[in-house]
Amino acid sequence: MIVDGDEVGNDIDEHFDAVVIGSGAGGAVVAKELAEGGMRVAIIEDGAYHKLSSHTDLPYEALGRLYRDKGFTTTLGKPAIPIPMGRALGGTTVINSGTCFRTPKSVLAHWNNDLDLKSLTEESFSAIFDRVEKEINVSEADFSVMSRANTIFHEILTKKGVAxxxxxxxxxxxxxxxxxCYGCPTGAKQSMDVSYLPKAFIHGAKAYVNCTFEQFIIENNRVTGIQANFHRYAGANNGHTLRIKAPRVIMAAGTFHTPQLLRDCGVAVENRNLGRNLTLHPATKVFARFDEEIRGWEGTPQAYYSEVLKDQGITLEGIFVPPDIAAMTVPFVGRRLNEFMREYKHMATFGFLISDSSSGRVMKLPLLGTTVLYNLNKADVEKFRKGVAYLARVFLEGGATKVYTLLHGYPEFSTLADVERLENGPLKAEDIDCMAFHPLGSCRMGSTAETGVVGDDFRVYGWEGLYICDGSVIPSPLGVNPQVTIMAFATRLAYQMLGKRLTQ
Ligand SMILES: Cc1cc2nc3c(=O)[nH]c(=O)nc-3n(C[C@H](O)[C@H](O)[C@H](O)COP(=O)(O)OP(=O)(O)OC[C@H]3O[C@@H](n4cnc5c(N)ncnc54)[C@H](O)[C@@H]3O)c2cc1C
Ligand code: SF4
Incomplete structure (x- = not known):
């Protein structure tokens, strides 16, 4: 059942077994599993519920409806990095690319051996991954519906003998x-609003949308409920509040918001990890012009990948941005922009994300409000140099007449000698135009309160009744897209709360 703040005309007081703040990859999964396990569950979501039929075919319009701040959230630092995120029932899964990776074994081993998170073993996750993948129908992308930007890259790699x-x-x-990334209009993408949440509702969960969490109800060091404000779809507060008493409060508002909401409520403020250890998987792409018409906006934009640079902390993944969004985001203006967009149907793109060793911080600054501070370190700058140079070489060797990059000082390459200029030339963090889609770690899991905000039981150190279960608890960067890892963590928390074990 969905209660919409846009329509609520009175204050509401309720009791549940668990209340979950946020309905994305973390929140929706824990809510559904708890509801299916017999608990009475409430979900609080700041964004609205969007029916499939309401998804627009104008990407620019979708930014206003489904993205927080119309997609204009960004970091402060060198370079400034846009971090788009979703604001809707289903969270960022409504606007993500649908790529699914299990947590890499090397990352699980790192958590287990180096971070002393002894319970996070490969064996303990195996049945959980199976369950998550079944719920969201994880399956291989089909070549027949891939964007040509993906298949041309595949053809070139194959000719080179690269996997x-x-x-x-x-x-x-x-x-x-x-x-x-603009709301799947057919319901094919198994985002939380079409997969986990409908099942949660079948099992009696109640979602309050257009409803913003504001405060915990606290008795000594125990969180016993929450208070939230209803608002109109357009954003104005409607003057009515929601008060829920529950013995389990689960924060799943995302890596950006969860630490700041805790801080605003005066919770865990003494924990020095709160808001710190933030990693982003910064990402960029190159454009390659071919004589052939690519029309890369037709077909699945992110459907192909290569691990050829995996050892260097770089994962290559397909990407294609529709023309109206591209025109806003490429670093060209005037006649140059005009020429670039006229050629856009001939452009293929391919991108990569890096497993970052840089780390940042979510904090509140006067005048700016909640802000992310993040500087790209030298080692990560070098990953960008390698990734861009590799993609440029692949495309030029594969027949592209020109390659365009998002690195200042290296705007376009026509020959391999141009690529060598990048390989040997100067490159600073501020020269890199990148974005980030995977903020993680701002309330990371740690084996003690010295190293994390939550323990491996997801409970906030020093507090009873309060748990965190979203991207913010992931203990380190993954080097791959994180939604399946976040869903696996959420499944783990739910089973722990239900006192059940998932076995194969
Ligand atoms: C464009 C894009 C493409 C991506 N593609 C992929 C991909 O292909 N594969 C992949 O694995 N990952 C992808 N990701 C990342 C992935 O979607 C996220 O990592 C994941 O959804 C994060 O889950 P979460 O539960 O931490 O937060 P979210 O899914 O962001 O959910 C948090 C929810 O909390 C709500 N909220 C915040 N504050 C409050 C408040 N005060 N009160 C109530 N509710 C609140 C928000 O509105 C939001 O709905 C992509 C991300 C983006 C932006
Ligand atoms: S490409 Fe597939 S998953 Fe993506 S929006 Fe279209 S139908 Fe949905």
Whole structure:
């Protein structure tokens, strides 16, 4: 059942077994598993519920409806990095690309051996991954519906003898319309609003949308409930409040918001990890012009990948941005922008994300409010140099007439000698135009309160009744897209709360 703050005309007081703040990859999964396990569950979501039929075919319009701050959230630092995130029932999964990776074994081993998180073993996750993948129907992308930007890259890699593979995605009957990041109009993408949440509702969960968490109800060091404000769809407070008493409060508002909400409520403020250890998986792409018409916006934009640079902390993944969004985000203006966009149908793109060793901080600054501070360190700058140079070489060797990069000082390459200039030339953090889609770690899990905000039982150190279960608890960067890891953590928390074990 969904209660919409846009329509609520009175204050509401309720009791539940568990209340979950946020309905994305973390919140929706823990809510559904708890509801299915017999608990009475409430979900509080700041964003609205958008029916499939309401998804627009204008990407620019979707930014206003489904993205927080119309997609203009960004970091402060060198370079400034846009971090888009979702604000809707289903969270960022509504606007993500649908790529699915299990947590890499090397990362699990790192948590287990180096971070002393002894319970996070590969064996303990195996049945959990199976369950998550079944719920969201993880299956391999089909070449027949991939964007040409992906298949041309595949053809070139194959000729070079380099391995690449179709990505695994959470899809059921993907038609390749290319709108994954603007709300899948067919329901093929198994985002939380079409997979986990409907099941949560069948099992009696109640979601309050257009409803913003504001405060915990606290008795000594125990959180016993929450208070939230209803608001109109357009954003104005409607003057009515929601008060829920529950013995379990689970924060899943995302890596950006969870630490700041805790801080605003005066909770865990003494823990020096709160808001720190933030990693982003910064990402960029190159454009490659071919004589052939690519029309990369037709077909699934992110459907192919290669691990050829994995050892260097770089994962290559397909990407294509529709023309109206591209025109806003490429670093060109005037006649140059005009020329670039006229050629856009001939452009292929391919991108990569880096496993970052840089780390940042979520904090509140006067005048700016909640802010992310993050500087790219030298080691990560070098990953960008390697990734861009590699993609540029692949495309030029594969027949591209020109390659355009998002690195200042190296705007376009026509020959391999141009690529060598990048390989040997100066490059600073502020020269890199990148984005980030995977903020993680700002309330990371640690084996003690000295190293983390939550323990491996997801409970906030020093507090009873309060748990965190979203991207913020992931203990280190993954080097791959994180939604399946976050969903696996959420499943783990739910089973722990239900006192059950998932076995194969
Ligand atoms: C464009 C894009 C593409 C991506 N593609 C992929 C991909 O292909 N594969 C992948 O694995 N990952 C991808 N990601 C990342 C992935 O979607 C996120 O890592 C994941 O959804 C994070 O889950 P979460 O539960 O931490 O937060 P979210 O999914 O962001 O959910 C948090 C929710 O909390 C709500 N909230 C915040 N504050 C409050 C408040 N005060 N009160 C109530 N509610 C609140 C928010 O509105 C939001 O709905 C992508 C991200 C983006 C932006
Ligand atoms: S390509 Fe289209 S149908 Fe397929 S998941 Fe993306 S939005 Fe949905």
């Amino acid at each position: 690449g593979h179709p990505l695994k995605r959470n899809i059921r009957g993907c038609e390749g319309c290319g709108f994954c």
